[in-house]
Amino acid sequence: MSMPLTFRPASDCPERARRIAAALIAGGLASMEEHDPGGLVLTCGPEGLTLTARGTDQPLSLYLDFVRGPQGYRLAHAGQAREDLIRALGRLPKGSTVIDASTGLGRDALVLAARGYRVIALERHPILAALLSDALQRAAGHPALEPALARLDFRQADAGEWLAENDTLFDAAVFDPMFPPRSKDAAVKKEMQVLQRLLGATPDPDAPATLAALRRHVRRRVVVKRPLHAPHVGDQTPAHELRGRSTRFDIYLPV
Numbered sequence: 001m002s003m004p005l006t007f008r009p010a011s012d013c014p015e016r017a018r019r020i021a022a023a024l025i026a027g028g029l030a031s032m033e034e035h036d037p038g039g040l041v042l043t044c045g046p047e048g049l050t051l052t053a054r055g056t057d058q059p060l061s062l063y064l065d066f067v068r069g070p071q072g073y074r075l076a077h078a079g080q081a082r083e084d085l086i087r088a089l090g091r092l093p094k095g096s097t098v099i100d101a102s103t104g105l106g107r108d109a110l111v112l113a114a115r116g117y118r119v120i121a122l123e124r125h126p127i128l129a130a131l132l133s134d135a136l137q138r139a140a141g142h143p144a145l146e147p148a149l150a151r152l153d154f155r156q157a158d159a160g161e162w163l164a165e166n167d168t169l170f171d172a173a174v175f176d177p178m179f180p181p182r183s184k185d186a187a188v189k190k191e192m193q194v195l196q197r198l199l200g201a202t203p204d205p206d207a208p209a210t211l212a213a214l215r216r217h218v219r220r221r222v223v224v225k226r227p228l229h230a231p232h233v234g235d236q237t238p239a240h241e242l243r244g245r246s247t248r249f250d251i252y253l254p255v
């Protein structure tokens with residue numbers, strides 16, 4: 001990231017969110033000063049952290065909420081796209097271990113944990129990791145989410161680097177590297193636009209290497225999520241494909 005984003009806490013910003021932002025400021029990723037008036041801003045109100053992209057007609061905001069809203073708990077239990085992901089994983093038995101190498105907004109990770117899998121969820125971008133940590137802290141203790149969150153181990157890390165240091169073998173992996181917006185759903189589109197502003201034009205150029213590393217760390221399969229007509233990651237041909245309405249699930253076997 002070229003310039004630190006601006007952090008604007010309101011007086012009622014909770015202490016836990018301030019601590020997360022303080023770590024970003026200490027790392028030079030955020031600043032209390034305004035460096036780029038058209039750039040990204042991290043605000044904090046009573047509900048925690050929100051990332052807003054300015055410089056467009058209408059500011060676009062990203063706020064992660066695992067309890068309510070489009071990402072909330074109910075979504076984790078419903079929806080064809082969620083079912084497709086579970087099918088693509090081969091309907092693993094409960095208690096299976098899954099690594100999500102691209103946690104992003106945390107949706108897939110939550111779906112997998114709600115299904116009874118033990119999930120290690122990695123996200124390498126520090127700002128996104130901050131939003132995820134804030135959302136997870138807010139969700140903690142919510143009775144409906146407690147069992148799923150107990151199975152979800154979130155870490156800020158690059159998947160390739162983490163796998164190089166850990167010789168853990170997972171039952172399966174999910175990988176969903178960035179690609180231009182793929183859903184017609186306006187709410188999703190806006191969130192993806194903020195993500196693209198945050199991550200830049202070619203956000204995951206190392207996706208082929210990450211996929212190769214994941215294939216060495218699974219017993220059963222790696223599922224890569226792609227828009228329906230996107231090329232395969234790194235031109236690596238999958239063993240199978242499962243096609244949903246707007247998403248293709250490319251299934252790779254271990255090597």
Ligand SMILES: C[S@@+](CC[C@H](N)C(=O)[O-])C[C@H]1O[C@@H](n2cnc3c(N)ncnc32)[C@H](O)[C@@H]1O
Nearest residue numbers: 102103104105106107108123124158159176178
């Ligand atoms: C399209 S989003 C993933 C959305 C996610 N599947 C969800 O359900 O919300 C892609 C994310 O993967 C992250 N990412 C890509 N490659 C990664 C890697 N090697 N290690 C960790 N995070 C990675 C990016 O930073 C980005 O936030």
